[in-house]
């Protein structure tokens with residue numbers, strides 16, 4: 604695993620993963636709609652799809668923005684790689700100005716705090732949508748959300764799903780995976796990247812946008828979101844990034860009938 608640098612116009616971007624593994628297809632088998640033929644077809648595929656945690660470092664107008672923080676030490680079996688990869692990209696944790704937590708799942712917010720509850724990025728403004736903050740700190744609270752979000756209470760900036768984060772960097776509503784799940788759109792000098800984060804977890808869902816995994820909070824809404832984002836990426840011929848596709852998670856999308864194809868950039 605390494606880092607992957609690229610640019611969107613004058614905005615520098617670096618994919619700084621927090622490690623990776625293989626996506627167990629069984630994890631997708633609880634997919635919606637619960638069609639037995641679909642389930643059988645998924646489980647018959649070779650179980651070799653890379654599964655990454657593609658955090659993204661964005662440098663805009665002198666500010667360093669980190670999109671998601673990986674799993675960190677939330678799961679003791681995981682070896683965190685984000686901080687080392689950030690340093691390789693030239694960004695010490697103290698230098699990060701903004702941390703955007705796209706949603707309240709452990710593999711996105713786990714690296715935001717350490718085991719003692721100290722902020723991993725001590726000088727950063729942390730941002731999350733109000734929708735997701737309210738969801739994960741409300742009745743749905745679980746140990747992971749408690750550990751990761753409680754220390755942020757006095758530091759969090761609650762945003763709307765389409766708010767401007769920094770010049771050329773805007774939140775991208777991608778609701779359905781969780782109530783307030785967002786990606787980002789980066790635009791500069793006529794170039795554009797859509798990072799749709801967890802609007803899709805596996806390239807199978809590019810070919811089959813209606814397929815939602817069991818970990819989508821609202822599988823119907825997430826399917827609508829997925830199709831709309833793919834349609835937009837294909838129509839605008841812009842680069843697409845996802846959090847969990849094989850590192851670096853970047854590619855382009857083309858429409859193919861009622862479906863789409865994904866050409867990965869290595």
Ligand SMILES: [Zn+2]
Nearest residue numbers: 708710801846
């Ligand atoms: Zn995820």
